[in-house]
Amino acid sequence: xxxxxxxxxxxxxxxxxxxxxxxxxxxxxxxxxxxxxxxxxxxxxxxxxxxxxxxxxxxxxxxxxxxxxxxxxxxxxxxxxxxxxxxxxxxxxxxxxxxxxxxxxxxxxxxxxxxxxxxxxxxxxxxxxxxxxxxxxxxxxxxxxxxxxxxxxxxxxxxxxxxxxxxxxxxxxxxxxxxxxxxxxxxxxxxxxxxxxxxxxxxxxxxxxxxxxxxxxxxxxxxxxxxxxxxxxxxxxxxxxxxxxxxxxxxxxxxxxxxxxxxxxxxxxxxxxxxxxxxxxxxxxxxxxxxxxxxxxxxxxxxxxxxxxxxxxxxxxxxxxxxxxxxxxxxxxxxxxxxxxxxxxxxxxxxxxxxxxxxxxxxxxxxxxxxxxxxxxxxxxxxxxxxxxxxxxxxxxxxxxxxxxxxxxxxxxxxxxxxxxxxxxxxxxxxxxxxxxxxxxxx
Numbered sequence: 001x002x003x004x005x006x007x008x009x010x011x012x013x014x015x016x017x018x019x020x021x022x023x024x025x026x027x028x029x030x031x032x033x034x035x036x037x038x039x040x041x042x043x044x045x046x047x048x049x050x051x052x053x054x055x056x057x058x059x060x061x062x063x064x065x066x067x068x069x070x071x072x073x074x075x076x077x078x079x080x081x082x083x084x085x086x087x088x089x090x091x092x093x094x095x096x097x098x099x100x101x102x103x104x105x106x107x108x109x110x111x112x113x114x115x116x117x118x119x120x121x122x123x124x125x126x127x128x129x130x131x132x133x134x135x136x137x138x139x140x141x142x143x144x145x146x147x148x149x150x151x152x153x154x155x156x157x158x159x160x161x162x163x164x165x166x167x168x169x170x171x172x173x174x175x176x177x178x179x180x181x182x183x184x185x186x187x188x189x190x191x192x193x194x195x196x197x198x199x200x201x202x203x204x205x206x207x208x209x210x211x212x213x214x215x216x217x218x219x220x221x222x223x224x225x226x227x228x229x230x231x232x233x234x235x236x237x238x239x240x241x242x243x244x245x246x247x248x249x250x251x252x253x254x255x256x257x258x259x260x261x262x263x264x265x266x267x268x269x270x271x272x273x274x275x276x277x278x279x280x281x282x283x284x285x286x287x288x289x290x291x292x293x294x295x296x297x298x299x300x301x302x303x304x305x306x307x308x309x310x311x312x313x314x315x316x317x318x319x320x321x322x323x324x325x326x327x328x329x330x331x332x333x334x335x336x337x338x339x340x341x342x343x344x345x346x347x348x349x350x351x352x353x354x355x356x357x358x359x360x361x362x363x364x365x366x367x368x369x370x371x372x373x374x375x376x377x378x379x380x381x382x383x384x385x386x387x388x389x390x391x392x393x394x395x396x397x398x399x400x401x402x403x404x405x406x407x408x409x410x411x412x413x414x415x416x417x418x419x420x421x422x423x424x425x426x427x428x429x430x431x432x433x434x435x436x437x438x439x440x441x442x443x
Contacts, residue, residue, distance in 0.1 A: 014036070037055045052084055056083045060083075065087065066084050155231075158299070160348070183224065183227065185199065187230045197216070199245075200253050205255065215253075224264065228269070242287060246291075311347060319355060415436075
């Protein structure tokens with residue numbers, strides 16, 4: 001039988017190691033570490049279940065096919081419980097065994113692809129892939145390295161376009177939970193009634209349209225990380241339910257009567273100060289403190305202009321690889337425009353500008369006119385403040401005041417270019433409408 005099965009495997013192009021008994025099979029397992037094992041259950045003195053256990057102990061992903069007599073189906077069931085991939089009963093046809101082997105090969109291919117994909121994801125989200133060497137970014141890296149080994153709930157704060165989700169993914173894929181799911185949801189993108197169902201799931205018939213049970217994102221992320229983006233937009237009614245989920249580590253689907261335990265690490269992100277929002281009464285204080293165990297502040301691009309050359313090089317190389325064209329470069333005039341630009345949309349705005357420039361330029365050089373029009377029409381901002389300081393001398397603005405005035409004037413200009421439509425302007429600026437109102441000083 002061993003010779004017949006060996007011959008079949010070799011016709012399928014599979015490297016095969018024959019073993020006439022269970023004792024030799026277990027010895028060969030550690031020496032060759034096979035992907036697939038085919039074993040008869042009834043062998044003396046070492047049986048197929050012993051071989052199965054030894055194979056699974058060495059490699060949880062090994063596919064073990066067991067062969068059993070029809071009268072010993074209970075033993076086959078026990079083998080499946082232990083972790084056998086498949087079983088066939090004697091007497092069997094060779095095409096039946098061939099099909100089982102081909103299924104095992106497909107399974108092993110999927111396992112290898114999954115492992116490769118996970119390695120790629122870990123490489124993609126290494127800390128070093130968050131581009132920058134400025135003091136602000138190095139400080140961020142230092143904090144991230146400290147928290148990846150913890151289970152602490154973490155709040156990531158930063159303006160739109162600074163890379164909050166990139167930071168969240170880097171934390172997940174460098175943590176002990178890296179092999180489990182990373183699930184992201186934008187709390188500002190869904191209406192309240194749908195958001196509750198998305199987060200916690202629902203039971204069939206709990207509301208109109210609930211035609212079947214649905215598991216929520218908390219359960220989908222079980223064992224891994226749940227990233228709550230734009231947590232500042234979470235409706236007050238849902239804030240209490242999220243607080244309970246964080247405190248009790250359990251959720252209750254909409255329409256259900258039972259709580260369900262979940263094991264997730266929550267990372268939350270906000271593009272506005274949750275502290276100020278809490279003080280204004282628009283965010284629950286107890287939830288804020290629960291989320292604010294550890295806070296990561298991502299600096300805006302205007303505060304880390306030293307990183308601009310590295311970021312430009314990174315995005316141009318990415319575009320070259322993505323579009324399969326020669327590497328583009330910036331003209332000195334275009335580079336000067338970027339250096340002097342305020343970047344209200346931060347790193348995302350820089351990437352979009354370079355993508356546009358690479359698409360529109362003639363040849364290998366991106367000229368100033370290839371960049372978005374507003375890069376060349378940045379509004380002027382008064383450098384001097386009021387002269388009313390009792391001495392008659394002009395008062396220089398602080399950098400923070402200058403940045404605030406420049407940002408406000410640019411936002412107002414974009415609103416004007418959008419014919420006064422603030423929703424369209426917010427979309428162009430890649431910020432939330434609440435953030436837009438805050439930046440122009442309106443409620």
